[in-house]
Structures are given as structure tokens and as C-alpha cells.
Amino acid sequence: MxxxxxxxxxxxxxxxxxxxxxxxxxxxPTDLEALIPAGYKPADAxxxxxxxxxxxxxxxxxxSPQLLQAPAMHAYIxxxxxxxxxxPTPDLRLYLMRNSSFNASMxxxxxxxVHTGLMARVRNEAQLAAVLGHEAGxxxxxxSIDQYRSIRGKAAAMAWLSTATSxxxxxxxxxxxxxxxxxxxxxxxxxAAVTMSxxxxxxxxxxxxxxxxxxxxxxxxxxxxxxxxVWNQLIEERKASAAYRDKRYKDRSKSVLSTHPxxxxxxxxxxxxxxxxxxxxxxxxxxxxxxxxxxxxxHRAMLLDEQVRVNDPGASLYLIxxxxxxxxxxxxxxNEGEIYRLRGEAGDQEKAAAAYAAAAAMPDAPPEAxxxxxxxxxxxxxxxxxxxALNRYLEMNPSAKDAGLVRFTLAQ
Amino acid sequence: xxxxxxLILVALSLTGCMVSxxxxxxxxxxxxxxxxxVVKPAIAWNALPVNYGQTKWDETWTxxxxxxxxxxxxxxxxxxxxxxxxxxxxxxxxxxxxxxxTPQDLVSMMEASYRVRGITVxxxxxxxxxxxxxxxxxxxxxxxxxxxxxxKKGVAVARIVDEKLYVIKLEGVSSHYFDASTPEFDQIVxxxxxx
Numbered sequence: 001m002x003x004x005x006x007x008x009x010x011x012x013x014x015x016x017x018x019x020x021x022x023x024x025x026x027x028x029p030t031d032l033e034a035l036i037p038a039g040y041k042p043a044d045a046x047x048x049x050x051x052x053x054x055x056x057x058x059x060x061x062x063x064s065p066q067l068l069q070a071p072a073m074h075a076y077i078x079x080x081x082x083x084x085x086x087x088p089t090p091d092l093r094l095y096l097m098r099n100s101s102f103n104a105s106m107x108x109x110x111x112x113x114v115h116t117g118l119m120a121r122v123r124n125e126a127q128l129a130a131v132l133g134h135e136a137g138x139x140x141x142x143x144s145i146d147q148y149r150s151i152r153g154k155a156a157a158m159a160w161l162s163t164a165t166s167x168x169x170x171x172x173x174x175x176x177x178x179x180x181x182x183x184x185x186x187x188x189x190x191x192a193a194v195t196m197s198x199x200x201x202x203x204x205x206x207x208x209x210x211x212x213x214x215x216x217x218x219x220x221x222x223x224x225x226x227x228x229x230v231w232n233q234l235i236e237e238r239k240a241s242a243a244y245r246d247k248r249y250k251d252r253s254k255s256v257l258s259t260h261p262x263x264x265x266x267x268x269x270x271x272x273x274x275x276x277x278x279x280x281x282x283x284x285x286x287x288x289x290x291x292x293x294x295x296x297x298x299h300r301a302m303l304l305d306e307q308v309r310v311n312d313p314g315a316s317l318y319l320i321x322x323x324x325x326x327x328x329x330x331x332x333x334x335n336e337g338e339i340y341r342l343r344g345e346a347g348d349q350e351k352a353a354a355a356y357a358a359a360a361a362m363p364d365a366p367p368e369a370x371x372x373x374x375x376x377x378x379x380x381x382x383x384x385x386x387x388x389a390l391n392r393y394l395e396m397n398p399s400a401k402d403a404g405l406v407r408f409t410l411a412q
Numbered sequence: 413x414x415x416x417x418x419l420i421l422v423a424l425s426l427t428g429c430m431v432s433x434x435x436x437x438x439x440x441x442x443x444x445x446x447x448x449x450v451v452k453p454a455i456a457w458n459a460l461p462v463n464y465g466q467t468k469w470d471e472t473w474t475x476x477x478x479x480x481x482x483x484x485x486x487x488x489x490x491x492x493x494x495x496x497x498x499x500x501x502x503x504x505x506x507x508x509x510x511x512x513x514t515p516q517d518l519v520s521m522m523e524a525s526y527r528v529r530g531i532t533v534x535x536x537x538x539x540x541x542x543x544x545x546x547x548x549x550x551x552x553x554x555x556x557x558x559x560x561x562x563x564k565k566g567v568a569v570a571r572i573v574d575e576k577l578y579v580i581k582l583e584g585v586s587s588h589y590f591d592a593s594t595p596e597f598d599q600i601v602x603x604x605x606x607x
Contacts (some may be wrong), residue, residue: 065557066533098557100532116532241503309520309527309534312503342520344508375514404540405515405550 036140039091051109058111061095068096068116076295077114077132080125084133084216085140092139100306102234106135108142119296120303121233121319125288126217126226133213134227141208210266214273223285224274231267237318244314301366304335313343330365333358337372352376360389367396371406378409433458436473443607445471445487449578452603454596457483465497479561481589483597486570486579488606495525504528511575515539515550518570522579526556533557544571545578545604555586565590569601580604 042048061067074096082089091110099115106112112135122128210227218224278285296303308316316339324332337355340348353376359369374389390406400406436442436457441450446469457473460482472484486495491511498506506528507521519539526534534556542551549571557563568581582597584590 065563098532100527101530245503306532309524311505311507311524311528313505315503341517342507342524343505344510344517371516375516379512379514401536402516402519402539404538408541408548409515 036142038087038089047108054107054109054111058093058107058109061097061111061113064097066098068098070096070299073119073295073299076291077128080129081112081132081136083220084129084136084213086216086220098306100310104131104135106139108139110139112139116299116303116306119299120307121237122230122292123233123289123322124226125292126222126286127230128292129217129222129288130213130227130230133216134209135213136216137209137212138205141205141212206266207269210270211273214270214277218274218277221286223287224277225271226287228267228270228274231263231270233322235263235267237315240318241312241315244317301331304331308335308338308342311342313339328358328362330359330362330369333362334366334369334372337369337376341372341376349376349379353380367393367400370396371400371402374406375409433460433474435459441603443487445469445485447487448576448607449485449487450605450607451485451580451600454599465499467493467495467497469493470495475593476589479585481582481584481593483580483582483593483600486577488573488576488578491575495521496528502528509577511572513572518550518572518577519552522552522568522570523554531556531558542569544569544580544601545573545606547571547573549578562586567594567597573606578604578606 042051074094077096078089078092078094081092081094092112093110094112094114096114096116096119100117100120101115102117102121103115104113104118112132114132118128118131122131214224214227217226304320307319310316317336320332320336320339333355337352337359340352340355352372356369356373356376359365360373370389370393374386374393377383377386377389387410390410394400394403394406397403436453436459438453438456441452443449444451453473455475457475460472460474460478467489469487469489470484471487472478472482474480474482489495489509492508494506494508496506504527507524509521510517513521519536523534523536535554537553537555539550539552541548543549544551549569551567551569553565553567555563555565563586564583565586566581566583568579570577570579572578580597580601582590582593584593
């Protein structure tokens with residue numbers, strides 16, 4: 001199986017799907033050209049209809065409380081997109097949305113959504129570029145209009161409805177975060193064709209967008225391996241989440257009915273493609289790690305908070321421990337404690353207390369670490385030490401939202 | 413085969429929509445969220461039908477519709493229970509109430525009941541001590557953004573009495589409904605007593 005994939009990648013294997021029973025469409029990244037020039041306008045009635053159907057969503061997004069106001073991060077992500085595309089992109093409109101799920105999406109009118117849950121998880125600029133390049137692939141290869149016509153061709157209302165529903169549901173299944181909808185889901189529910197998120201669309205289009213994205217990355221010097229690393233991290237996170245719940249990790253995309261390629265297969269395909277491109281590319285590659293860390297630093301506390309409070313303990317511990325591979329910080333230790341405190345199982349109180357104590361011992365401990373440390377000490381019967389810690393919290397953050405209650409606790 | 417099944421689902425969902433609200437009369441005491449917590453609203457409210465995922469200690473009222481304003485009650489959640497039903501398939505863990513929770517833990521648990529349902533934007537505005545059920549409880553002001561609706565403001569009072577949790581909270585659309593119902597909320601909280 002793997003041998004035939006490599007042959008196909010090298011272009012000498014003929015029809016790999018016929019040879020090996022390979023279910024994923026494979027696409028040579030070098031074969032793909034952008035179909036959308038700068039300043040593109042909808043070409044026909046179908047496209048105009050699609051654009052109109054998403055205008056309203058875009059207007060809602062512009063005034064949504066979920067819109068992240070972060071001009072520096074916005075400019076930075078736009079610069080990555082422009083680097084990938086190789087030209088200024090005034091026709092792409094980028095929105096950073098506060099949503100803890102791992103996702104991004106691209107709409108055919110040029111609206112692009114990046115979730116904070118994606119920002120929380122990528123480890124360097126190249127990994128972010130991998131997802132942005134994938135989304136750009138959907139846009140520049142005009143997948144939405146293909147999909148629209150495909151769905152319309154099937155005609156029956158039930159087919160339309162079930163596609164919209166399963167595509168939207170698929171995004172959540174893969175991301176591991178069910179529950180209430182979001183903008184990407186809302187758009188899917190209105191019109192499955194207009195929405196191309198990381199988890200959506202047909203297998204053929206996903207494979208093509210993967211290949212296109214990785215080709216853009218490689219062309220401007222990013223490590224092409226970053227794409228498979230993103231998926232690997234996501235799979236490991238889901239495995240950690242499942243393990244905590246005593247369940248086996250299940251790749252829900254492996255269903256025959258799933259619209260996107262199985263995640264592990266997809267990761268392998270991306271790694272193979274990276275190998276193919278690396279062999280052709282002599283230039284030094286760059287992962288933009290320092291640049292990403294500098295850009296994300298001002299938002300790290302918010303991003304971790306969003307993840308930890310979802311209360312998916314296995315996934316959150318995976319994320320914190322992965323970030324801590326670069327060294328523990330007060331913020332990471334505090335969040336480790338919060339994971340255990342929210343989980344609240346036997347022994348967690350002690351684990352949380354130890355993490356808060358470790359955080360408080362660090363010079364960069366956030367004020368909230370002292371609050372949690374203080375309450376943990378009070379719970380453990382160390383009243384005096386607890387009061388000292390809570391007072392430290394109030395000194396560091398006198399206008400804290402919960403200062404009234406902390407003062408009340410201290411007065412008891 | 414698929415179409416009849418889909419039709420059955422549609423029929424069932426329509427049936428669900430027809431479950432009626434019940435009137436909560438003004439100026440009369442009502443048992444809420446089980447059989448321990450009693451409140452006396454000054455004006456009439458409509459009690460929502462019990463919904464899927466709701467625990468037996470949970471009850472919600474509305475005046476203008478649940479999307480615009482709600483008052484809800486937790487009428488004595490015992491140690492070891494949860495504010496929301498844990499869905500078996502969910503990755504997110506609904507926190508379990510423990511009678512020895514600190515005020516910080518209580519606030520986190522209430523916040524988590526939103527976060528585990530996919531709400532990312534949730535902000536605590538203030539946490540202060542408050543009189544409730546004849547003793548000191550806590551009062552939390554918060555706001556949040558449902559993923560598919562208008563931003564909401566909320567206020568909750570909570571207290572643990574005899575190892576059980578009692579909560580009354582008001583939520584409303586930020587623009588008007590929350591402020592309009594705040595005096596009635598304060599009145600309901602002041603009227604609350606244990607049976």
C-alpha cells in the first residue's frame with residue numbers, strides 16, 4: 001500500500017487507485033494552478049447566488065461578540081496568507097473568531113475564518129501556514145462551485161438537507177467538540193457548498209486542497225512536513241482525550257459516508273507529499289517558530305483558558321504538556337492545576353494544589369495562580385498560608401472581578 | 413427506508429414542540445426545581461416544559477420567550493450530581509457538584525456548564541457575597557455569547573445549604589430584557605425560602 005503511494009507520488013505508478021485499492025484521491029501538487037486571479041468576481045448566476053447567500057453571514061460576523069479584536073495577530077496571519085499566495089490579497093477578508101474548536105474555513109467570496117482553537121494548537125508559523133494554505137486551496141481551486149453544482153445535480157431536497165447536515169456534523173465529529181453551533185456550522189446548514197472548513201468537503205477536494213496548500217508552503221520556504229505534523233498533533237490530542245474517558249480513539253472520518261479523508265491516511269499522504277517536495281527542493285526550509293511564539297504570546301493566556309474551561313481533561317493535559325516541552329511557565333502550571341481542579345476526581349485536588357504551588361513558585365505566575373493556590377491551601381487546612389496567597393492575588397490584581405468574594409473569604 | 417424514518421423524526425420533533433408552557437401565577441408561592449425551594453414571584457411567569465438534558469433539580473421560567481429572558485432555579489442539587497446531564501458520547505466532562513466546593517469552585521462549575529456546551533465567549537463580570545436563603549451565598553454577574561444567538565447577560569445567586577446547592581439565575585438579551593427583569597429577579601431571590 002505504502003509502496004504504491006510512493007510510486008504515485010513520483011508519477012511513475014500510473015493509476016494508484018486502480019493498483020492498490022487506494023480510496024483517497026491523490027493529487028500531484030505540481031499539477032495545480034490557481035483558478036482565481038486577484039480581484040475575481042463571480043462568473044455566472046450560480047456563483048453570484050453563492051456569494052449572496054454568505055453576505056448575510058459575513059455581516060453578522062462583523063458585529064459578533066465572538067470576533068477577536070487583535071489587530072497585530074490579524075496583520076500577522078494576513079501576512080502569512082500573502083506570503084503563501086505570493087501577492088497582496090485585498091480580496092480575502094480574514095476574521096479571527098473566538099471558538100475553542102480546531103477549525104478554519106474559507107468561503108468562495110473570499111471570507112476566511114480562523115478559530116482561536118486553531119491558534120491555541122499550532123506550534124509554529126509553518127503549521128498555521130499549512131492550514132491556511134489548505135483553505136486557500138479550496139478558494140483558488142474553486143471547490144465551492146464544483147460542490148454546489150454537484151449537490152444541485154442530485155436535486156432532491158432530502159439529499160441537499162442530509163448533505164448539509166452531515167457536512168456540518170462531520171466538522172464537529174472530527175474536531176471532537178460537539179454541542180452548540182458556530183458560524184461555520186451555520187453556514188453549512190444554510191448552504192453546504194459555500195463552506196469549506198478543515199474538516200469538510202469531498203474527499204477529492206480535500207486531497208486537492210491538501211496538495212495545493214502544501215505546494216504553496218513549499219514554494220515559499222515553509223517546511224512541508226508541518227502539514228502532517230498538525231494532523232498528527234490533532235490525532236494525538238483526540239487519543240489522549242479518548243484515553244482519559246477510557247474509550248478507544250475512533251477516527252470518525254473513516255466511515256464510508258464521511259466526506260473527508262480518514263485523518264490518519266490524510267496525515268500519511270501529507271507526509272508523503274512533503275517527502276516528494278523536499279526531494280525536489282534544495283532551498284533551506286523554515287518553520288517560523290520564533291515568529292509564531294512572539295505573535296501568540298499576548299494571547300496565550302486567553303487561548304489556554306478557552307481550551308481548559310471546555311473541560312476535556314485528556315485533550316487539555318495533552319496540549320499543556322506539549323507546550324511545556326519548551327519549559328514550564330507559571331501560566332502553564334496554573335492551567336495544569338485548573339485542569340485537575342475542574343476534573344475533580346479522586347486525587348485531583350492534591351494534583352491541582354501541587355500545580356498551583358509550582359506556579360506560585362515561578363516569577364511569571366499569573367495573579368490567578370495565587371488565587372487558586374490560596375483556595376487550595378485553605379482547603380488543605382493551611383489557613384494562614386492560604387490567606388497570604390489570596391492577599392498576594394489581590395495585591396497583584398486589586399481590581400479583580402472576584403475581589404469582593406475573595407475579600408469576604410479573607411474576612412471569615 | 414430512509415425517508416419514512418426521516419418523516420418519523422420530523423413528526424416526533426413537531427410533537428415535542430407542542431408540549432405546552434404552564435402559567436406561574438403572580439403573588440403566589442411556587443415550589444421550584446424539585447420539592448424544597450419555594451419562591452414568590454411578583455408577576456406571572458411561564459414555566460418551560462422539561463427539556464432533554466435537564467436534571468430534575470432544574471426549572472426554567474420565561475416572560476418573553478426563552479431566547480429573550482429566563483429565570484432558572486436549581487432546587488437542592490445533592491453532592492455528586494451535575495448541573496447538566498452528562499452526555500455519554502461527549503468529550504467534555506460536566507463538572508460534578510461537591511458539597512465542600514470553595515466559592516471559586518462553584519463559580520467554575522457554573523461557568524463550565526456553558527463552556528461544555530460549546531460556548532467559548534463567557535466572561536465573569538463580578539463575584540460578590542450575597543444574602544440568600546437566610547445566609548451568605550455568592551452572587552455572580554456574567555455575560556456570554558451563544559454561538560448562534562444574541563449576546564446575553566446573566567446574574568446568579570448560589571448557596572450550599574445542608575450539602576445541597578441552590579441557585580437562582582436571571583439571563584436576558586443584553587440590550588433590554590436583562591435590565592427589565594432585574595428588579596423582579598431581586599424580588600424572587602428575596603422571597604426564596606426552603607420548605
